[in-house]
Amino acid sequence: MGSSELKRSKDSVESARWSSFPDEVLERVLSLLKSHRDRSSVSLVCKDWYNAERWSRTHVFIGNCYSVSPEIVARRFPRIRSVTLKGKPRFSDFNLVPENWGADIHAWLVVFAAKYPFLEELRLKRMAISDESLEFLAISFPNFKALSLLSCDGFSTNGLAAIATHCKNLTELDIQENGIDDKGGSWLSCFPESFTSLEVLNFANLTSDINFDALEKLVGRCKSMRVLKLNRSVSLEQLQRLLVSAPQLAELGTGSFSQELTIREYEELESTLSICKNMHTLSGLWDAKGIYLPALYPACSHLTFLNLSYAALQSVELAKLLAHCPRLKRLWVLDTVEDKGLEAVGLNCPLLEELRVFPADPFDDEIVHGVTEAGFVAVSFGCPRLHYVLYFCRQMTNAAVATIVQNCPDFTHFRLCIMNPGQPDYLTNEPMDEAFGAVVKTCTKLQRLSVSGLLTDLTFEYIGRYAKNLETLSVAFAGRSDWGMQCVLGGCPKLRKLEIRDCPFGNAALLSGLEKYESMRSLWMSACNVTMNGCRLLAREMPRLNVEVMKEDGSDESQADKVYVYRSIAGPRRDAPPSVLTL
Amino acid sequence: MEKSYDDTNTEKSGLRLKDTELRLGLPGSESPEREEHDQNVLSLKSFVSGAKRGFSDALDGGGKWVFSGGSGGGSEGLFSPRRGGNNNGGNDLSGSDSGLGGPVLKDGVAPKPLVVQEKKSQVAAGNGNTAPASKAQVVGWPPIRSFRKNTMASHPPKNDNDDDNAEAKFGSGCLYVKVSMDGAPYLRKVDLKIYGGYKELSSALEKMFSCFTIGQCGSHGVSSRDVLSESRLIDLLHGSEYVLTYEDKDGDWMLVGDVPWEMFTNCCKRLRIMKSTEAIGLAPRAMEKCKTRT
Numbered sequence: 001m002g003s004s005e006l007k008r009s010k011d012s013v014e015s016a017r018w019s020s021f022p023d024e025v026l027e028r029v030l031s032l033l034k035s036h037r038d039r040s041s042v043s044l045v046c047k048d049w050y051n052a053e054r055w056s057r058t059h060v061f062i063g064n065c066y067s068v069s070p071e072i073v074a075r076r077f078p079r080i081r082s083v084t085l086k087g088k089p090r091f092s093d094f095n096l097v098p099e100n101w102g103a104d105i106h107a108w109l110v111v112f113a114a115k116y117p118f119l120e121e122l123r124l125k126r127m128a129i130s131d132e133s134l135e136f137l138a139i140s141f142p143n144f145k146a147l148s149l150l151s152c153d154g155f156s157t158n159g160l161a162a163i164a165t166h167c168k169n170l171t172e173l174d175i176q177e178n179g180i181d182d183k184g185g186s187w188l189s190c191f192p193e194s195f196t197s198l199e200v201l202n203f204a205n206l207t208s209d210i211n212f213d214a215l216e217k218l219v220g221r222c223k224s225m226r227v228l229k230l231n232r233s234v235s236l237e238q239l240q241r242l243l244v245s246a247p248q249l250a251e252l253g254t255g256s257f258s259q260e261l262t263i264r265e266y267e268e269l270e271s272t273l274s275i276c277k278n279m280h281t282l283s284g285l286w287d288a289k290g291i292y293l294p295a296l297y298p299a300c301s302h303l304t305f306l307n308l309s310y311a312a313l314q315s316v317e318l319a320k321l322l323a324h325c326p327r328l329k330r331l332w333v334l335d336t337v338e339d340k341g342l343e344a345v346g347l348n349c350p351l352l353e354e355l356r357v358f359p360a361d362p363f364d365d366e367i368v369h370g371v372t373e374a375g376f377v378a379v380s381f382g383c384p385r386l387h388y389v390l391y392f393c394r395q396m397t398n399a400a401v402a403t404i405v406q407n408c409p410d411f412t413h414f415r416l417c418i419m420n421p422g423q424p425d426y427l428t429n430e431p432m433d434e435a436f437g438a439v440v441k442t443c444t445k446l447q448r449l450s451v452s453g454l455l456t457d458l459t460f461e462y463i464g465r466y467a468k469n470l471e472t473l474s475v476a477f478a479g480r481s482d483w484g485m486q487c488v489l490g491g492c493p494k495l496r497k498l499e500i501r502d503c504p505f506g507n508a509a510l511l512s513g514l515e516k517y518e519s520m521r522s523l524w525m526s527a528c529n530v531t532m533n534g535c536r537l538l539a540r541e542m543p544r545l546n547v548e549v550m551k552e553d554g555s556d557e558s559q560a561d562k563v564y565v566y567r568s569i570a571g572p573r574r575d576a577p578p579s580v581l582t583l
Numbered sequence: 584m585e586k587s588y589d590d591t592n593t594e595k596s597g598l599r600l601k602d603t604e605l606r607l608g609l610p611g612s613e614s615p616e617r618e619e620h621d622q623n624v625l626s627l628k629s630f631v632s633g634a635k636r637g638f639s640d641a642l643d644g645g646g647k648w649v650f651s652g653g654s655g656g657g658s659e660g661l662f663s664p665r666r667g668g669n670n671n672g673g674n675d676l677s678g679s680d681s682g683l684g685g686p687v688l689k690d691g692v693a694p695k696p697l698v699v700q701e702k703k704s705q706v707a708a709g710n711g712n713t714a715p716a717s718k719a720q721v722v723g724w725p726p727i728r729s730f731r732k733n734t735m736a737s738h739p740p741k742n743d744n745d746d747d748n749a750e751a752k753f754g755s756g757c758l759y760v761k762v763s764m765d766g767a768p769y770l771r772k773v774d775l776k777i778y779g780g781y782k783e784l785s786s787a788l789e790k791m792f793s794c795f796t797i798g799q800c801g802s803h804g805v806s807s808r809d810v811l812s813e814s815r816l817i818d819l820l821h822g823s824e825y826v827l828t829y830e831d832k833d834g835d836w837m838l839v840g841d842v843p844w845e846m847f848t849n850c851c852k853r854l855r856i857m858k859s860t861e862a863i864g865l866a867p868r869a870m871e872k873c874k875t876r877t
Binding site: 091093096151178179309358359360419421502 | 721722723729
């Protein structure tokens with residue numbers, strides 16, 4: 001037989017083998033696949049695999065709630081028990097998206113109630129959710145177990161009360177940094193006496209006082225509790241009492257860490273903390289007083305994540321604390337620790353992988369404190385495994401960033417925020433192009449990049465040319481011309497999310513990405529030079545994209561103030577408010 | 584690089600004198616591009632980077648303030664001498680006059696940087712004059728979630744140096760005023776009470792901002808009083824000149840040295856070492872004020 005005939009006969013044998021592969025076995029194997037990207041790949045292999053995959057999938061992740069409709073999801077995946085949904089564009093966190101923009105969960109819940117009555121988990125990010133929706137959720141799904149809300153808004157503590165009252169099997173209630181209307185702490189008392197299943201309770205970002213008695217009893221009877229994050233109203237003394245009944249906690253968020261304690265109370269706290277040997281995550285520490293921090297030392301030996309981003313520690317206090325945290329992998333701090341504090345990080349935390357430095361006083365640029373490039377460099381020398389950084393500072397140099405990435409070439413997430421827009425290298429007065437050039441050239445695994453400072457188009461040339469794994473790019477007050485954005489859209493093969501504000505990119509740049517946008521999740525451009533005509537052209541050329549424009553009051557007719565472009569198989573949305581124009 | 588920006592801007596200043604009057608080049612503004620760019624919107628883009636400072640004077644008493652096509656003309660009301668105390672954050676590009684004046688829109692199409700007052704006191708628009716007790720900020724910048732912003736605002740972290748936010752404090756034997764210098768990333772503070780006169784003050788400032796040196800040249804007007812007519816900090820590195828100015832009780836910016844030392848220490852609220860190109864408009868007013876006072 002000739003070689004081509006040989007190949008053909010082999011193929012037919014192969015396909016015969018595939019088609020006789022039992023579905024049950026295939027499904028069983030595929031059910032072990034957790035990553036939604038792997039599952040997407042699997043579903044593309046052939047029709048059988050597509051079907052096997054959709055029947056075996058139990059968790060669906062939807063990165064843009066408008067990219068698909070709940071009906072389409074329910075039709076494809078009949079057996080979902082866990083849903084993760086993300087709604088508004090990320091810049092809504094910074095008040096750049098108008099109120100009532102959308103991303104309301106309710107329509108989804110209605111479909112889920114009909115199609116997924118056994119839904120167990122719902123994780124929402126930047127969605128609008130009302131108290132009515134929360135109540136609907138609580139009564140529609142008898143097996144509901146886990147609710148996680150991050151950066152959501154539209155609800156109040158009344159909605160939480162409904163969840164606490166009706167969800168008999170709840171294991172997780174995780175309320176993080178939301179626009180919640182805090183009407184009081186009585187919701188916590190709504191958990192019935194018979195309720196014992198809670199494993200995760202996070203109400204750290206609520207402000208009202210809760211009934212401590214109810215909390216103490218709740219923690220006492222939920223023996224499987226492993227995550228407890230308290231809010232500021234819980235005192236040190238109360239914390240100690242809670243820990244006595246929950247020494248098994250793996251993640252603890254303290255309440256206020258500044259009550260006046262007697263020596264005896266302090267010692268009690270210290271000894272209670274010392275039996276929390278499972279603790280790997282510590283946060284809270286609101287208003288932390290330096291003198292009480294040593295009580296934490298015994299609990300820190302296995303700590304891998306320390307979140308001090310609401311505790312305004314000074315450098316010496318941080319240094320002393322870190323000396324007890326040799327296993328630390330993730331650290332979040334306020335810039336009150338200054339460069340000296342970051343030097344201590346470099347000295348004490350060789351296993352560090354993630355560092356986030358938040359500004360304590362972001363709107364006062366007369367500040368003489370905060371962190372500089374020196375602190376970041378110091379960390380890079382001591383922590384070669386660093387791969388995730390979020391750094392807010394008021395000065396930076398190209399040379400420092402070059403040193404940093406030389407020390408830590410494995411960055412996957414590099415988010416640098418030089419807080420004064422358009423600020424150059426403060427020593428050389430040059431743009432910060434070379435800094436980000438160094439980042440993209442050296443860090444080949446880079447997935448996420450946020451740039452800042454004075455940047456010309458050169459930065460974007462570098463990004464387009466070198467950032468081959470980049471998925472998310474955030475740009476503000478940067479660039480000189482359309483060319484910059486064109487470089488990014490022309491390079492960066494894996495780009496999924498591009499968000500731009502206050503840059504001189506116009507229609508030519510916008511339209512250069514025509515084909516690209518269908519391979520991306522979304523594009524955001526605000527306060528750039530894009531016009532309505534440019535947007536209309538984009539919408540006309542690319543019918544599978546939704547092009548939405550948000551106009552500012554009193555702005556020029558022809559200017560497209562804010563543009564949000566995203567791919568969708570659900571067509572243009574019908575719930576947009578009047579301020580959002582769908583083209 | 585610095586030189587070229589300066590050169591270009593000086594040229595522009597030469598061409599449009601009106602625009603050099605108390606005009607600002609905002610940080611990040613790149614003047615060569617401005618003229619070349621098709622839509623003049625780029626000029627506004629670069630203004631945004633200085634939004635904190637420049638726009639504040641044009642604020643209309645709160646809420647959002649948005650550029651619209653028509654409002655660009657007549658720049659006097661929109662820009663006034665740069666507010667004192669606000670740092671450039673080390674950006675010398677801002678020092679020279681842009682020559683573009685205010686947000687004058689040539690082609691009518693302008694981007695709209697949103698500026699929101701976040702502090703309590705407001706500044707009337709078109710004031711032309713300064714004494715801004717508040718700062719304008721760009722919406723959504725720096726990128727911090729509302730929850731964190733609100734938390735830090737309502738419970739400010741306790742610092743040992745709590746007097747950072749205080750202005751000149753009297754009594755208790757010391758008189759601290761903040762000193763800012765264009766191009767320097769940090770503010771400093773000096774106690775005016777410890778100096779005997781202008782010469783001591785200027786040498787102290789020289790030491791403080793030690794990469795610059797002071798030379799004294801010429802005298803402004805003849806006066807029998809103790810006047811430091813012009814103190815100049817000559818920046819050897821950058822080749823530009825600085826003058827020492829101060830904000831008085833009325834919120835006006837004056838050249839240091841016009842009034843007797845004791846009067847100066849009584850009415851000085853803060854000091855600013857600014858580029859002399861910025862200070863062009865100051866001298867006449869200072870002299871006027873002096874006249875009305877004496």
